[in-house]
Amino acid sequence: MCGVVxxxxxSPVAARxxxxxxxxxxxxxxxxxxxxxxxxxxxxxxxxGLVRDVFSASLMEGLSGDIGIGHVRYPTAGLDRPDEAxxxxxxxxxxxxxxxxxxxxxxxxxxxxxxxxxxxxxxxxSDSEVLLNVLAHELSVKTGSRLVTADVFxxxxxxxxRCRGAYATVALIAGVGLxxxxxxHGIRPIVLGHRASDDGPEYxxxxxxxxxxxxxxxxxxDLAPGESVLITLDGELHRHQSALAKPHxxxxxxxxxxxxxxSMIDDLSVYKARLRMGEKLAAKILREWPGHDIDSIIPIPxxxxxxxxxxxxxxxxxxxxxxxxxxxxxxxxxxxGQAERAQSVRRKLNAIELEFRNKNVLLxxxxxxxxxxxxxxxxxxxxxxxxxxxxxxxxxxxxYPNVYGIDMPDTSELVAAGRDVxxxxxxxxxxxxxxxxxxxxxxxxxxxxxxLAGFDSSCFSGQYVTGLDDGYLDQLQRRRSDAVRMARRQSxxxxx
Numbered sequence: 495m496c497g498v499v500x501x502x503x504x505s506p507v508a509a510r511x512x513x514x515x516x517x518x519x520x521x522x523x524x525x526x527x528x529x530x531x532x533x534x535x536x537x538x539x540x541x542x543g544l545v546r547d548v549f550s551a552s553l554m555e556g557l558s559g560d561i562g563i564g565h566v567r568y569p570t571a572g573l574d575r576p577d578e579a580x581x582x583x584x585x586x587x588x589x590x591x592x593x594x595x596x597x598x599x600x601x602x603x604x605x606x607x608x609x610x611x612x613x614x615x616x617x618x619x620s621d622s623e624v625l626l627n628v629l630a631h632e633l634s635v636k637t638g639s640r641l642v643t644a645d646v647f648x649x650x651x652x653x654x655x656r657c658r659g660a661y662a663t664v665a666l667i668a669g670v671g672l673x674x675x676x677x678x679h680g681i682r683p684i685v686l687g688h689r690a691s692d693d694g695p696e697y698x699x700x701x702x703x704x705x706x707x708x709x710x711x712x713x714x715x716d717l718a719p720g721e722s723v724l725i726t727l728d729g730e731l732h733r734h735q736s737a738l739a740k741p742h743x744x745x746x747x748x749x750x751x752x753x754x755x756x757s758m759i760d761d762l763s764v765y766k767a768r769l770r771m772g773e774k775l776a777a778k779i780l781r782e783w784p785g786h787d788i789d790s791i792i793p794i795p796x797x798x799x800x801x802x803x804x805x806x807x808x809x810x811x812x813x814x815x816x817x818x819x820x821x822x823x824x825x826x827x828x829x830x831g832q833a834e835r836a837q838s839v840r841r842k843l844n845a846i847e848l849e850f851r852n853k854n855v856l857l858x859x860x861x862x863x864x865x866x867x868x869x870x871x872x873x874x875x876x877x878x879x880x881x882x883x884x885x886x887x888x889x890x891x892x893x894y895p896n897v898y899g900i901d902m903p904d905t906s907e908l909v910a911a912g913r914d915v916x917x918x919x920x921x922x923x924x925x926x927x928x929x930x931x932x933x934x935x936x937x938x939x940x941x942x943x944x945x946l947a948g949f950d951s952s953c954f955s956g957q958y959v960t961g962l963d964d965g966y967l968d969q970l971q972r973r974r975s976d977a978v979r980m981a982r983r984q985s986x987x988x989x990x
Contacts, residue, residue, distance in 0.1 A: 495752050495900050496580075496595040497521035497701045498684065500563040500664035502672045502725040504693035506530075508557035511564040514698075514705045515545045520754060521595075521701060522566035525579035529591040530559035531666045536591055540565075540579040561672055561727075563664045565593035568901065578620045581666075584627065587634040588641065589668035594622040595701055596660030596682045597899040599962055602969075604628060604656065625661060629653050633667070641670050643724055647734040650675050650722045654738045658960050660745070660898035660950075662717075664699050671726040674699040678740045679959050680719030681898050681950050683748060683759045687711030688731075697725050702757040716760050718742070741947030743959045747900055749939045750889045751797050751860045762943055765800060770938035771888045772801030775858075775930050776808035779886070783926075788884065789853040792816035794871060795843075797860040801888045805858065816849035816878075817871070839870040851879035861889040862918075863902060865909030869922040876923075886928040889935055891918070894956040895970055902953060904971035 497518030501507040511528050526548040527540025537557050541548040545566065565580040581591040598604065598621040605624055608614040612631040616623050632649035633641065646667070653675070660681035665673040676684050687698040687706035698711045706713050717723060720739030724732045744760050755765040779786060790812040793802040796819065806813035820842050849855075855875060862868050868885060875883045891910035896902045905911045909918055919927035932954050940946055952958045 495521050495568060496593075497566040498563070498593045498595050498662060498664045498699070499565075499701070499705060500593075500666075500672050500674055500699040501561070502697040502729070503560045504691045504696055505560060506558060507560055507562045508554055510709055511562050512545065512549055512554065514700060514709060515564045515566050517705050517708055518566050518701055519545055521752065522568040525567040525576075526565065527567075527579045527581050527593070528557055528562060528564040529581040529583065529666055530557045530562035531668065532559035534589070534668050535559075536583065536589055536666060536668060538581065538583060538591065540576075540581065542576055542579065561666065561725075563591060563593050563666055563672070565664075575618070578618050578622075580620075580622055582620070582623050582626050584630045587630065588670065590626065590630050590633070590665055592622065592626040592629065592663060592665040594625050595662045595684075595899060596677065597621055597897060598624060598657055598659040598661065599897050599958075599960060599966060600658040603963075607656075621659075625653070625657060625663065626665075628656055629665065632656075641667070643726065643732045646670065646673060646724050647722050647732075647736075650734070651736050651738060654678050654720060654736055660960075662701060669727070671724060672697070672699070673722065673724050674717065675722040676717040676719060678720040678736065678738050679950070680717075680742045680760070681745050681959070683744065683753070684717045685758075686714045686717060686723055688714050694729050695731070697731060699723065702753055702759070704754050704757045707756070713758070740959075742945075743948050743950045744946070745898060745900075746889075746935065746939060746949040746951045747861075747896065747953065750935075752900070755800055760943075760946065762939065762941060766941065767939040768797070768800035768888070769804050770941060771930065771935060772804040772858075773808065774934035774938045775801065775886055775888055775928070776805040778931065778934065779805075779809060779928060783928075787854050787882070788856045790814045790816075790849065791856045791858060792849060794857055794859040794867075795819040798858045798888055801860070802858050805856075805886075811856075814849045816846050816855065816875075817843050818846065819843055839867050840874075843871060843874065845874045845878040847878045849878075850875050852881055853879075854882040854884070855880050856884045856886055858886045858888065860887070861892060862887050862909060862922075863892050864907055865918065865922050868909075868924075872923045882925040883923075884926040884928070885919075885922065885924040887930060889930050890932045890954040891915070891929055892953050894953050895967065896953045897958060897962065897966070897970065898950060898952075898960075900953075905967070906971065 499514040529538040581593040601621040632652040636645040662682035662684035720736035
């Protein structure tokens with residue numbers, strides 16, 4: 495998962511892009527980058543680490559220009575490499591810088607086509623570099639000495655024809671302007687904002703609407719599936735809806751976990767969606783376990799807090815903060831190695847003993863992936879004196895890998911793969927385990943918005959909206975397994 499932003503301003507934009515990236519920091523903590531356009535010259539800075547660590551004062555001073563894009567990243571390949579930080583750049587045609595959130599599922603065949611047919615060389619394992627080169631090639635085949643708006647939109651339509659997967663993209667094109675586009679299924683989010691200034695209108699593209707709120711832009715709309723937006727250097731806004739657009743199926747995990755609760759995605763409030771998720775889960779508990787003996791509900795911070803509040807009210811039990819989080823520890827489910835993840839949980843969370851001693855507690859998490867975190871937290875609760883420890887997941891069992899930009903493990907490492915709920919419950923050491931039903935989850939997120947065709951719920955259902963080539967999941971398993979991650983990590987250290 496990554497975060498992207500692009501700003502067309504009437505004054506230098508580097509500081510505002512920096513602020514936007516800090517707001518999107520939850521979407522990626524491994525790398526950050528920024529590229530600005532000053533006349534025809536692009537100025538770029540990128541590196542490994544948090545936004546505040548990558549951009550020094552001296553680097554910021556050099557990022558001049560009234561137009562720019564930024565990116566925060568965590569890698570789906572599992573290895574931090576400086577040359578895979580974004581935005582990425584090619585100098586032909588005209589000079590293009592690009593930042594991308596998502597994942598291409600036909601990355602390998604595209605890489606081969608780029609080399610044999612388009613005469614373009616891809617130098618990293620990043621699918622974002624592939625996407626950049628596909629866009630560059632499609633722009634290069636346009637005739638004439640300069641690009642016009644129709645040429646840009648035609649090139650993006652050809653990107654849609656060639657690329658399969660999820661992509662919410664921002665790009666700078668020297669001599670042209672700021673470009674944004676979304677894949678035909680609309681899997682990854684991207685919004686368009688606007689504000690007036692004394693010198694003319696300013697525009698912003700961002701992964702989440704919260705950036706617009708904080709930077710003082712008004713939300714115009716989400717980009718529709720297959721839609722492209724171009725803001726030319728003279729400040730003209732152009733929008734294009736591709737005929738290749740598919741029924742809208744945004745990623746359901748944006749609402750479950752990744753997006754900030756104060757964001758709106760595809761005209762849906764993430765906060766209200768999570769409230770409804772809690773209501774649906776409480777209704778299931780009352781339906782299947784009417785004589786429950788729960789004394790208190792405790793969220794596993796942070797995402798599940800919103801869902802816990804209506805659960806406590808509907809179940810008639812106390813809501814308590816029993817686990818305190820160290821906010822400076824990264825996400826555990828993407829860490830390589832079982833031992834490292836287990837140790838990280840202990841460093842990340844600490845139990846307040848008074849909230850567990852001699853009580854039957856219901857712990858609530860947004861999802862259960864490997865089960866490592868859940869097992870450790872349940873053990874912590876028992877050590878703190880809990881009589882019984884129940885666990886509820888606000889989402890269904892994660893039985894399949896995500897292929898659209900979330901770095902979940904391969905199937906063999908998912909605790910729910912090939913197991914029923916009772917088996918999972920025993921494995922993680924809970925006294926009872928309750929999962930949200932998929933129909934209830936989708937209903938909770940959709941709310942009253944009936945316009946959505948559905949969601950990409952592939953990690954729960956195994957149904958991938960773009961389709962997958964034969965053998966793709968096997969290839970993914972070879973790349974994502976713990977053994978492969980550790981081997982790549984060790985080779986990276988050895989070569990440093």
